[in-house]
Every structure is written in C-alpha cells, then in structure tokens.
Amino acid sequence: MRIGYMLSSEEYPPQQLLEQARGAERAGFDALWISDHYHPWVDAQGQSPFVWSMLGALSQVCRLPVTTAVTCPTIRIHPAVIAQAAATTAVLHDGRFVLGIGSGEALNEHIFGDAWPAASVRLEMLEESVEVMRKLWKGEFVHHRGTHYTVEQARIYTLPEAPPPIYVSGFGPKAIDLAARIGDGYISTMPDAEMVRRFRDNGGGDKPCQGSFKAAYAETEEAGAQIAYEKWPNAGVPGELSQVLPSPRHFEQAAELVRPEMLKEAFVCGRDAEAHVEMIGRFAEAGFDEVYVANTGPHYEALFDLYAREVLPRVR
Template sequence: MRIGYFLSSEEYTPAELIAQAKAAQKAGFQALWISDHYHPWVDAQGQSPFVWSTIGALSQVCTLPVTTAVTCPTIRIHPAVVAQAAATSAVLHEGRFRLGVGSGEALNEQILGDDWPEADVRLEMLEEAVAVMRELWQGGVVSHRGPHYTVRNARLYTLPDKPPPVYVSAFGPKAVELAGRIGDGYVSTMPDGDLVKAFRENGGGDKPAQAGFKAAYADSAEEGARIAFEKWPNAAVPGELSQILPTPKHFEQASQLATQEKVAEAFVCGNDAGEHLEMIDRYAQAGFDEIYVANTGPHWQGLMDLYESSVLPKLRR
C-alpha cells in the first residue's frame, strides 16, 4: 500500500504547494495527488493556480510520482491540449506522471459559457477525450472527427517513452463501468469497497485503485473541526450538487445547510495519529492500493511531522 500527500490547489498558493511537496518527500510520503480547478469550491479556500504550471515546477523539486486528482479533459480545455500538457508533464517527471481524469463539475467547466451536459453525455465525452489523447500519445499526425471533438492534423512532438497512464474517477455505476473498461487505474474519495469491486469486475482487474481523504491538523480536534468548517463547508454538500452548482457563491449558499459537526465527519481533525491510521485502514479495507491525505488550514507542517514520526513508520511495520 502506498501513502501519498494530496496537494490542494483550491487552498494554497503555488509556492505553498511546492513547499508542501518538498516536505512530503522529506517526511516519507510516496506519491502526490494534485487537484485541477479553475475556481475554489468556496471563496474561503481562496486559491486556484493553473495546475500544469505547478506540475512543471514540482518536477524540479521532488521525485515523487504525481497524479492529477482529477483533470476534466472535455469542456474547459480540449483533449488535444490536455494530451500535450500531460505528455510534457510525463517527460518532465521522467515517467512518474499519471493523468487522473473525470467528467468534471460545472464549477470549473462552464467558465466559457458552454452548456453543461447531463451525466451520460459527460461520460460519452470523457470516453472520446481519452481515446483522442491516447491516439496523440502514439505520435504521428492525428485527425479525428467524432460526436464531440474534432482534431485536424495534430501531432505531439514532445512525448515520453511511454504514454502516461490514465486513471479514471468514478462514483456512480455507469462511471465505474467506464473506469474499469478504459482506465489504467481508478480514482475515488470514498472508502467504498463496492465501488472498488465494481471497477475490478468491469475490466479493472488488478490495476491500481487510488483514493484520498481530508484532514485538518490542529492542536485539538475541536480546532481542527473549526478549520474544516471554515475552509471546506462544501464537504457536506450532498449528491449531484457538486457536479451542477456553477459558482463558489452557489456552493456557499448550499453550505449554509451544513453544520460543523457534519463537515467534521468527512475529515480527520486534530493531531491524533491513531485517527489517521484508522481512516487509512478504512480505505485499505475497501481495497485501495494508494491512499492520499490532504491537509486543510495553515498547519500543514504539523501534519507532515505527525506522519513522519507517528503514522508512516507504523504503516511500514
């Protein structure tokens, strides 16, 4: 089992993300996730740097594998352009880059005024986008005319020795079926063993399954819960709302129905190493091979120190 650190682009500046990546490698984390957003979920999070710039910078400061968690290659950025960004990232990271993809959220994808398709159409678009990217990664000139995308005389000149693996995010039955069928791996944020099983039974086999959870490191669980509620009230927004709400203001309005106690249920709050180990075990028992923890709030170095001294050594044993 691999334990990684999740770089939250919604909450930290590019410089802070780079510092966290360096600290994560020093602490003994084995890999990195990084989120790909145009907007934060709510204004309190306060950041949203362009992920591809950050990924390039990461290649110069650490040697940990990097996965986007996740990129939507369908509306905001054409898959032919995402293919170029991912290929360059794989070259910079010397083959340690993995492209995590998903069907996206209106929060990020509607900024150009495009319609927001229903879920089934978004999955069709994702499948076609992945096929376009994989064809471009083979080299040579590509022309493609499909139901959703057109590519004309495109060629990627900067390519890694091997195409970057594509890991597919999925939470519902149709998406999990797609992930198993086309993905080189699976991405989730829920410790749901049934989803992992469905991925494996639909073609995923023994391919890697990744998942992540959030923490709010602080001197006490109460202070951690306060930080979590301040920065991530959207963690309590239920169902498909996370896919269809279009702006941070809408998420703030929906989050008014949340309570601090409800948000804290989705986090590991405070500084108890045992609670982190229990959360990691929940994901391990669900069948995940790689588990990533994200910090929220200002005390991320405390989380690094906790994992270096009290969490990662116990997992190694």
C-alpha cells in the first residue's frame, strides 16, 4: 500500500505547506494530497492559499506525486480553465500529478452568487466538466455546447506527454457509480469496504482507490483531541451539512453541537504509533490502494518522525 501525506490548505500558510512537503519526502512518504479551498471550514483554521499556485511551488521543492483532494471543476472555476491549470501542473511535475475532483461544497463555490444546485445536478455538471477537460487535453481546438458549459474555439498548447489521470470523489451511491464510470480512480475519506466494492463492481475494476484520515499529534490522546476540537470541530458536523453550509461562520455555529470527545472518533489523536498502524490497516482491509494522513496542529515534524521511525517500516 502507498502511504501519503495530506497538505491541509485550510490550516497552514504556503511556506508551511512547502515545509511539510519537504518533511514528508524526507520521512519516506510515497505521495501527497493537497486540498483545494476558497475558504477554510472555520476561522480557527485560518488559511486558504490558491491551490494552483501551491502546486507550481511544490513541483520545485519535492519529487513526490501529488493529487488534488479535491478540486471542484464546475462552478467557481470553469472546467476549461481547470483543464489548462491541470495540464501545466502535470508538465511541472513530470507527469506525477493526479487531478482529484468532486462535486464541491457551497462553502467554496457560492462566492459569485450562483445558485447552489441539487446534488443530482452537481453530478451532471461534474460529468460534463470531465468531458470538456478530456477534449481539451487532446491538444485540438474544442467547440463544446453542452447542458452546463460552452467552450468556443479553445485549445491548450502546453500539454504533458499523457493526460492527467482523473480520480473522482464519491460518498453516496450515485456519486460512487459516476466515479466508477468516468474516473481513472476513486477518492474517499472513509475506510468503507462497501463503497470500494460498489466502485469496483460498477465499472471501477482494479483502478486505484485513495483514502485518507486525520491525525492530531500531541503528547497525549487528550491533548490531541483538544487540538482537533480547536482546529477542526467541523469534522463532527453530520450528514450533508458539509456540502450546503455557505461560510465558515455557519460551520462554527453547527460545530457548537460537537464535543471534544467526538473528535476522537474522527481523528487519530496523540502519538501512539499503533493507532496509526491500525487506522491504515482499516483502509487496507476495506480495499484501498493508497492512504493519506493529514496532521492538524503545530506538531507535524513530530508526526513525520513517528512515521519514519515506527509507522512506515511496520506497514511496509
């Protein structure tokens, strides 16, 4: 299994994200995820650098493969622009780039005042956006008039040797089926064997499946849970709220119902290597090929040391 590290753009400024990328490579991680947000989930996270600037910078500081987890190519940025950004990023990373996409959250996509579509419409838009991007990656002039997008006499000139793979995030049955049908791989944040099985049985076959979990390194489990609660209380917000709430202050209001002990279920807290190994094992048993850990809080160098010494040697 490939073990990667997630760069949380919602929490760390650009310089620290680059520092973490270097640290992850030194520690022996195999790959990187990086989140794509316009806003953080809550103000306590406090950051949200532009992912395409970060991806260009990352290409100059490390050689690890990187996946966006995930970009929404439907509302805030037109898929024709995402196609150009992804092509340039793949060139900079010498082909070590995966475009991870999803149907998005109102938190990031509502900023121009567009209506937030129903889930079924967002999936339609996602499917058409993939069609547009793959047309453009052929290097020819594209004329596209679809249900949701128009592209007129557009051509991308700077292209990688091969088009970037597209991995699709999905949690509900319809989204998983779409990922299986149009994706080159699958992305999820839950070690759920049924989700992986549905993806593989409905057209995904042996395509790669990526998963992730969050950690809060600290001297004790309680201290880690407190860090998680202060920085990521939104991780305890249930159901579809993460897709429909429009701003960090609304997530903060919803998170008033979350208690620190609830974050122990969503995070691996503390410094127990066995807890990390166990969580990675849950993803492996569910059928994932790759799993990415995201640290929250200031102690990411200590997490890198823990993985280099005790976690990565064991899981390999």
